[in-house]
Amino acid sequence: MSRLIAEIFADTGRARLIGVTGSPGAGKSTFVSRLALEYRKTGSRVGIIAVDPSSPYSGGAILGDRIRMSELYTDPDVFIRSMATRGALGGLSPATIDAADILDAAGYDPIVIETVGVGQDEVDIVRAADSIGVIVVPGLGDEIQAIKAGILEIADVFVVNKADREGADRTVAELSMNLDFSQTPGPWRPPIVKTVATRGEGIAAAREALDLHRDHLEATGAGRQRRLSRARARLRALLQARFFRAIEADSSSEERLEEAVQKVAERRIDPYAAAAELFSRFERA
Amino acid sequence: MSRLIAEIFADTGRARLIGVTGSPGAGKSTFVSRLALEYRKTGSRVGIIAVDPSSPYSGGAILGDRIRMSELYTDPDVFIRSMATRGALGGLSPATIDAADILDAAGYDPIVIETVGVGQDEVDIVRAADSIGVIVVPGLGDEIQAIKAGILEIADVFVVNKADREGADRTVAELSMNLDFSQTPGPWRPPIVKTVATRGEGIAAAREALDLHRDHLEATGAGRQRRLSRARARLRALLQARFFRAIEADSSSEERLEEAVQKVAERRIDPYAAAAELFSRFERA
Numbered sequence A, B: 001m002s003r004l005i006a007e008i009f010a011d012t013g014r015a016r017l018i019g020v021t022g023s024p025g026a027g028k029s030t031f032v033s034r035l036a037l038e039y040r041k042t043g044s045r046v047g048i049i050a051v052d053p054s055s056p057y058s059g060g061a062i063l064g065d066r067i068r069m070s071e072l073y074t075d076p077d078v079f080i081r082s083m084a085t086r087g088a089l090g091g092l093s094p095a096t097i098d099a100a101d102i103l104d105a106a107g108y109d110p111i112v113i114e115t116v117g118v119g120q121d122e123v124d125i126v127r128a129a130d131s132i133g134v135i136v137v138p139g140l141g142d143e144i145q146a147i148k149a150g151i152l153e154i155a156d157v158f159v160v161n162k163a164d165r166e167g168a169d170r171t172v173a174e175l176s177m178n179l180d181f182s183q184t185p186g187p188w189r190p191p192i193v194k195t196v197a198t199r200g201e202g203i204a205a206a207r208e209a210l211d212l213h214r215d216h217l218e219a220t221g222a223g224r225q226r227r228l229s230r231a232r233a234r235l236r237a238l239l240q241a242r243f244f245r246a247i248e249a250d251s252s253s254e255e256r257l258e259e260a261v262q263k264v265a266e267r268r269i270d271p272y273a274a275a276a277e278l279f280s281r282f283e284r285a
Helices: A002-011 A028-040 A064-073 A094-105 A122-127 A143-152 A168-180 A204-219 A222-249 A251-263 A269-283 B001-012 B028-041 B064-075 B094-105 B121-126 B143-150 B169-182 B203-219 B222-249 B251-265 B271-284
Strands: A015-024 A047-053 A078-084 A110-117 A130-138 A157-160 A190-194 B017-022 B048-052 B076-083 B111-116 B131-136 B157-160 B192-194
Touching: A002 A094, A002 B222, A002 B271, A015 A028, A015 A122, A015 A204, A015 B271, A028 A047, A028 A064, A028 A110, A028 A204, A064 A078, A064 B121, A064 B203, A078 A094, A094 A222, A122 A222, A157 A204, A168 A190, A190 A204, A204 A222, A204 B028, A222 A251, A222 B157, A222 B222, A222 B251, A222 B271, A251 A269, A251 B222, A269 B001, A269 B222, B001 B094, B017 B028, B017 B121, B028 B048, B028 B064, B028 B111, B028 B131, B048 B094, B064 B076, B076 B094, B076 B203, B094 B111, B094 B222, B111 B121, B121 B222, B131 B203, B157 B169, B169 B192, B192 B203, B203 B222, B222 B251, B251 B271
Parallel strands: A015 A110, A015 A130, A047 A078, A047 A110, A130 A157, A157 A190, B017 B111, B017 B131, B048 B076, B048 B111, B131 B157, B157 B192
Antiparallel strands: none
8 A cells, every 4th residue: 555655645635635423323424425415516526435433353344324325326426435444553544544545646525534433543533634524413412422522622513413303403502502611712613504414404504614614724724734633643653553563573572572461461560661671672673 | 650550560460350331321320330339239349440532632531421420439449430531542541451450459349441432442441351341222223233343242241221211122132133143153152131220120130241251251261361462452552652752752753753744744755655764763763
């Protein structure tokens, strides 16, 4: 993959990355499909990267509601890529951002990255985007709690989907109140848009809100800051992968690691001392 | 923290770690409170570590339904610690497992680690446990999908909570079917227990299932394997933290990292080449 990225990298950096996240069952895939259709109206070629939670053991991804996107599959100007997070190392998944680069170089713009859930990995992926849409559904008090803690602060646009359900206005009010009491009010106040994605309602407004945010990024220095933090997260993830590869590639350092693992498991050395010793040997190697 | 862990480490390794996870709103905290009361009946001193999803910006944790545990707060033989994941680096959070060691050395056993959500970080934390309880609630089709992908395979015991709701038996049947079709059937088939945690129903059965799993760990080599992977995850997390600290502590390597970040953001060097260069300089330093 690294050779391909090296070849195309100069042709990247043109596409907007739009991240979309929210809890399971919030209707993310349906919303993303509708949003893609909305952008298609202006002739844009749209890339979609759907990141499934990976199974920690089998590494497999499920398709789930991906099939709802079938109307887009036949459009040659829409490219959909489904991938697992493979979060073994944590942090930004290199494969996901590589896929975005490839679509970018191929002329897809915008590229929508859809991630499931509220975990750190998902947050890291979606934070790599230029604009972040967080999808919420009405009437899930506990969910709002979780969202508050995890993804409220990363939203550039809130989408209250399934807005034909009871409690939609209350959810809007709750989100708005949370914004009022935000500890870190910035120059951008995330708009809150109501949608019924299954019927295509509110999608144009959601698109407008996302485009307003793009204008904000361009008018202020915020866009450049996003690109810098994306590059930083990417470099850190690649450095981390190199570090563990370097340990595992050398059979004597791999062996030392396994010896230390056994000693720690048997409580013969404490983990901090073991890590310090392993690291100093690695530095000297 | 490292000095404290070094001092107490020889006194650790006696407590069972029980991980409890599930989606927001599944009733995890209520279940954990009831389970703690159940273990208290036999005179055990119980530790509870509640890991909230951390906000990527403020690093803050919310309390949320933690307050439901108030009945336990007055019991001197129950120690409750609430903490954020601080998953900036991904992987097993050193602070969480350090807290478990401290409770372990202080004689708390079992120690219940409660995590929210289905993200990789949460999965990493809960995987560090000896026995893992996954809480599911009836009637959430999409949720089951997400759980299937993320945490079905790590469950040692399934708890169908809020089992007085419609669809509880169907959820049990679905979970059971998923187990039948599991790609990696092992010697342990996770029991499925129905509970109504708010009323304390089924808690004794859940405890029995967890204790059966402990017996299984002891009778087979599985317990030792768990301890080894816990030590491995812990060492990797500490090594990773040391690696980034080493980069950031040296002003010239920190500067080189920031230079590379800018070049990557401006598409003047591709990230793989930049990471390779940074890493080779680090190795030589």
